[in-house]
Structure formats: structure tokens, C-alpha cells
Amino acid sequence: MNIFKKVDNIISFVFLVVAVIYGYLALQMPYFGRGIIGAAFYPKILAIVMIALCLIFFGINRHPDPEAKTVSLKGIQPQNVIKQVAVVAVIAAYACALFYFGFKIPTFTFFLALMLLYGEKKWSKLIFVPLVTTILFDVVFRIIFKLPFHELSIF
Amino acid sequence: MSSFQQALGMALQWESLLAVIFGCLFGLIVGAIPGLTISVGMIFILPLTFFLPTHVSIALLLGIYCSGMTGGSVSAILLDIPGTPSASATGIDGYPMTKKGEAGRALGAAIFGSFWGGMVSFLALILIAPQIAKIALRFGAPELFSLLLLGLALVSSFGLGSAKSLLKALIVATFGLMLGTIGLDFQSGVARYTFGSTNLQLGVHILPVMIGLFAIPQIILGVKEEGAKKWGTMYDSNVTATLPSWQDIKRFPKGIGIGSLIGTFVGALPGAGGPIAVFLAYDYTKRFSKNKEEFGTGIPEGVAAPEAANNAVTGGALIPALTLGIPGDGITAVLLGALMLQGVKPGPLLFQQNPVLIYTTFISLFLANIFNVVIAFACIKLLVQVLRVRGRVLLPIIAGFCVIGSYALRNNPIDIAIMLVLGVIGYYLKKGGFPTIPLILAVVLGPSMEEHLRMALTISEGSPSIFITHPISCVFMILALISFLVPVFSGKGRASA
Numbered sequence: 228m229n230i231f232k233k234v235d236n237i238i239s240f241v242f243l244v245v246a247v248i249y250g251y252l253a254l255q256m257p258y259f260g261r262g263i264i265g266a267a268f269y270p271k272i273l274a275i276v277m278i279a280l281c282l283i284f285f286g287i288n289r290h291p292d293p294e295a296k297t298v299s300l301k302g303i304q305p306q307n308v309i310k311q312v313a314v315v316a317v318i319a320a321y322a323c324a325l326f327y328f329g330f331k332i333p334t335f336t337f338f339l340a341l342m343l344l345y346g347e348k349k350w351s352k353l354i355f356v357p358l359v360t361t362i363l364f365d366v367v368f369r370i371i372f373k374l375p376f377h378e379l380s381i382f
Numbered sequence: 383m384s385s386f387q388q389a390l391g392m393a394l395q396w397e398s399l400l401a402v403i404f405g406c407l408f409g410l411i412v413g414a415i416p417g418l419t420i421s422v423g424m425i426f427i428l429p430l431t432f433f434l435p436t437h438v439s440i441a442l443l444l445g446i447y448c449s450g451m452t453g454g455s456v457s458a459i460l461l462d463i464p465g466t467p468s469a470s471a472t473g474i475d476g477y478p479m480t481k482k483g484e485a486g487r488a489l490g491a492a493i494f495g496s497f498w499g500g501m502v503s504f505l506a507l508i509l510i511a512p513q514i515a516k517i518a519l520r521f522g523a524p525e526l527f528s529l530l531l532l533g534l535a536l537v538s539s540f541g542l543g544s545a546k547s548l549l550k551a552l553i554v555a556t557f558g559l560m561l562g563t564i565g566l567d568f569q570s571g572v573a574r575y576t577f578g579s580t581n582l583q584l585g586v587h588i589l590p591v592m593i594g595l596f597a598i599p600q601i602i603l604g605v606k607e608e609g610a611k612k613w614g615t616m617y618d619s620n621v622t623a624t625l626p627s628w629q630d631i632k633r634f635p636k637g638i639g640i641g642s643l644i645g646t647f648v649g650a651l652p653g654a655g656g657p658i659a660v661f662l663a664y665d666y667t668k669r670f671s672k673n674k675e676e677f678g679t680g681i682p683e684g685v686a687a688p689e690a691a692n693n694a695v696t697g698g699a700l701i702p703a704l705t706l707g708i709p710g711d712g713i714t715a716v717l718l719g720a721l722m723l724q725g726v727k728p729g730p731l732l733f734q735q736n737p738v739l740i741y742t743t744f745i746s747l748f749l750a751n752i753f754n755v756v757i758a759f760a761c762i763k764l765l766v767q768v769l770r771v772r773g774r775v776l777l778p779i780i781a782g783f784c785v786i787g788s789y790a791l792r793n794n795p796i797d798i799a800i801m802l803v804l805g806v807i808g809y810y811l812k813k814g815g816f817p818t819i820p821l822i823l824a825v826v827l828g829p830s831m832e833e834h835l836r837m838a839l840t841i842s843e844g845s846p847s848i849f850i851t852h853p854i855s856c857v858f859m860i861l862a863l864i865s866f867l868v869p870v871f872s873g874k875g876r877a878s879a
Contacts, residue, residue, distance in 0.1 A: 234810075234813055234814040235550065235815055235816065237814070238810060238811065238814040238816060239553060242553055242557060245557070246556075246560075256572055257572055264840055264844070265572070266569070266570045266574055268836065269563060269832045269835065270560070270574065270575075273556055273559050273563070274560075276556050277553065277556045277557070277560065280549055280553050280556060281553060283549060284546070284550070288546060307605065307606050310606075311602050311603075311605050311606075311809075313605075314601060314602055314605050314781075315602065315802065315805075318598075318784075319802055321782075321785055322798040322799070325785075326795060337778075337781075337785075338779070338782060341778035342774055342778050345604065345773065345774035345777055345778065346774055347774045347775070352775070356778075357778075360778075360779055360782065364786065368429075368786050368790065371433075372790065374789065374790055374793065375793055
């Protein structure tokens, strides 16, 4: 059986790769002489532990398990996957936009886009909720708590 | 003026009282909405605490904690959907009562049980916590490292039924410890895993980690149709909580007593938490009841007992969190994170160095339990209406708070990136059946673990035998080993059975 058919095996493999890179980078850290427990000491231990745990996990998880979740294209609705990716993309885009386009326009657009993605269809709500929320966020975070956001001069 | 008097003055300031009241109201709402956990509710409000004094922040968060537990019962009783995992057992008798037209009586029993559960655990907290802190003050570096390792071991292994589940928990816990090493090394100042970024030199803060792991997966999953629907319309929207009758009150003491004791004890065990406590409380109340056969058909003591248990968890969970700095579950991890944001380091030294804050916490917990019952009875109609709010309105607002909250922490854009990356990781961990609580606790405990490990090894000139030769440390190590072995052997036993 291909071990990568199981979701948890794929995740463990990713952790294994991360641990190998993590351990390699720990070996590159400066060392200040013999007998001193330096900055690399603890990361090296963690890298070894993580690699060992992932390998043991592969060892015991290679056999078919009727309850295990497997990666199968059957049953995955592409529309939902695209929407989920879009939600992450919208959040990332909002985070970037905050530092280039100011607070108000990105915030309003962010709420509008997310509500559309979540399936809101009424235009009255699509305008009202983002508008009220943007004003609330602006008053609380930018005006009262004075969070430093880049602000376009026209707004 | 004594520390207690100072604390009383601080806890009774109008800002603190307002914070507790707002926290209780917010906690009830958050708890009532299925899918929004108390942790997410706390994270939602956390950015506001950056701008509040420590004692006011604590009052606010404790209000959310106590009332969130009670709020979870509303949807469990009305919809048979627990608002929080800790309300899982409430619907067993609560929902049949709703079907019988006794929703108000069930809600009243839940609030009544919650109050007494909270009060019993409050007493346990004020009596036990100072004693544990006194003992813990004698611990040196080896004991503290072993204790933190034990805390992490318990959280990673509690309630797991197989070696595979244990391995999954340990993998994510190790990943959390790895995240904790990012930033400048505390001893040598060497930059570790910063990739040349000055923003990363400050390290990975617990708040973006928690937001990412708790809130973002829910936001991603919510985009599916079922996450965006409104929760329910299958109950009478005019329902209101009624004070328990004298007949009902006479039936409660045994169940509430059992629930309160089990909740406090289970809450104090790192990793156990509310869901385990409520089922144990329900089961034991049923066993010791004269009317065993009536359980499950819709009786008020079947509602009061698990509700007493889940509110008793609050005081119990604060015992290891405040005295040893070991958060027992995700909610107390958020609480500790909030305290750390204010520059307060929970642990035995806190009892010695800042007794005023400790007493303020105790008094705020007491007030939270009082306000919880008052506000719950007064605002039950509002909660019933809140259940009709659509996810498609709520989830975008939560997403906005996640982004701004992560940034507000240190005005550092890297925190938003960390939050989002960990959110995606958290989503896949959820899909793969990996628990996320050990990861969060590892990020919280990781830096202290490293500090005490290196200190202990420096004392012993590199010999790891120091963890065995010190008796208390040795006991902790043995307990940690046992907690690792239990799931392995229980899994084998189950497999062979």
C-alpha cells in the first residue's frame, strides 16, 4: 500500500522534512567552544526527536486501517476546495493591502469578499454589514487604540 | 494596606466590574453559538486586552471563561447541538426536556448547576493553589524542567487510546517546541531560524499561534455550506429560563455535588478538561441516583450535574495554570497567553512577587460566577436570538479580528503571516486527526523548558543524571514516562481484546 494515501502520513512526511531542514540549520549555528551548552543544543535534540517520532509513525501507520482517512478525490467538491483556498487568499490579500492601501478600503473590501464567499446574496446586507463593521473596526483599532496602519491621504 | 484589601479595591473598581459583566455577556453569546468555542471567543476579545490594565483584562477573560461554559448549554438544550465541547452531556437530558416543552426549566437547571459548580471550584482554587505554589517555590531547574515535561506529557497523552494517537500528539508537541526556538537565543544572543528577518528575532508569540490554530481552521471550514447556515428555528423563540422550583432544587444537591467535585478534580489535571468531566459527572450522578432509569428522558438533575461539572473545571484548571504555569487546556492557554502579554509570568513566583494580582484573580473569578448567573437569567432571550445569527455574517467579522488582533499584538506584520501559515497548518492537522492543543502548550512551555534544561545541564556539567538524582525531578520523570506508556498499552489491550 502506498503510505501517502493516508492524510496523516503526508502530514508526518512534511514534519519529517521540516525536522531534517531544522536539524541541518541547527548544525550551522555558531558554537562557542567545548563544554558550553550553546544555542544549537536544544534544536538538535528536537530535530532528532522529531525525526524519530515521524519514522516510528510511518512504521506503525503503514498497514491499512479501515478507520483512517485516505486521500481520495471522490467526494471532494471542487467548489468547496476553491472557496476554502479563496478564503485563505482573501485573508492574505487583506493583510498585504493594509500596508499598501490604507485601512478603510481594504477592510470594507475584505468583509464584502468574505461575505460573498460565505454565500451572502442580499445586496443590502452586503453593503450594510461591511460598512458598519469597517466603521467599527476603524473607530476601535485605528482611532481609539491608534494602531499604526498606512493610510491613503485622500481617506 | 494588606494585599487582599488592595486586590479587593482593584477588583471592585468600576472598570473591573464592567469588564466582568461584559465578559459574562460576551461569554454567554460565544458559548451559545455552536462552532464558536470559548477559546475563539477569548481570542476574539484578546486584542482589546492589550490596551487594558492587567486586572481588568483578567476580569474580562474570566467572565468569558465562566459564562462561556454556561452559554454552551443553551444550544445543547434548545438544539441538541453543544455550543462548546464542555456542554456535550447537557443535551442528553436537556433536549428531551425541550421536546417536552420544558426548555425554560432545563435552562434554569443548567444556570443553577453552573453557579454551584463554579463556586465549589472557586473554593478549591483559593484553598489549594497557595499550598501548591509554596511547594513549587522550592523547585530548582531540574525539577522545573521535569515538571514542564510532565505537563506536556499529560496534555499529549491524556485520554488517548492508542500509540498512534500518542505519536500524533507528540509530533505536534515537538513541532510546537521547535516553533518556540525561533528568535534570539536567550543566553548567547544567536539568531535561530530567523532567516535574516529582524521581525522574526522577537520569536513566535503565542497569540498568532492560538489564533491560527483555533480560529482560522473554523473560518476555512465555515465556507462550506453547513458552516454558513443559521443554527436553528426548531424551538420556541419566546423561551426563557425559569428559576428552579423548590421541588427541583431538592433533587439537585447530589448531582451538583458530584459534578462540582469531578469537574474541579478533572479540571486540575492538565489535558483532561471539560468534555471528560461532564460525561464522568453525568455517569456518576446517574449511578448514585435513585431514579437511574429516568436519566436520558429529560430530567433537570441530568442537566444540572454536567453543567456543575463544566463550570467547576474553570477553578480546577486555574490551579496548575497559576501555580505552576502549566495550562491544562486550550482556554487556560489563552488565559496564560493574555497574562504573558501583560508582562506577568504565571508560576509559583507570582504568588510571592505579585500576591495582589493573584487575589484579584480569585475575587474576579468569584464575581464572574455571581454575574454569570444573574446575566444568564436576565439575558436568555437575547441568547435565543443570537442562535439565529448567520455564520456568513459572523465568520467574516471573526476573520477581521484575527488579522487585526495578530497585528495589534506587536505592530509586527510577521505575526499576521505566522497566524495565517499556522491556520493552514491547523486546518490540515484537523483533517489528519492531529490534536492542536499539545502544539499550543508546547509553544507556551517551550522557552521555559529550554531555559531550565540548559540551566540544569550547566549545573551538572552536562550530565543528564541530574534529572534522576534529584528525587522530585525523578518522580516527575517517572510520571511522565507512565503517562506516555498508558496509551501504548491501553491501545494494545484494546487491539487484542
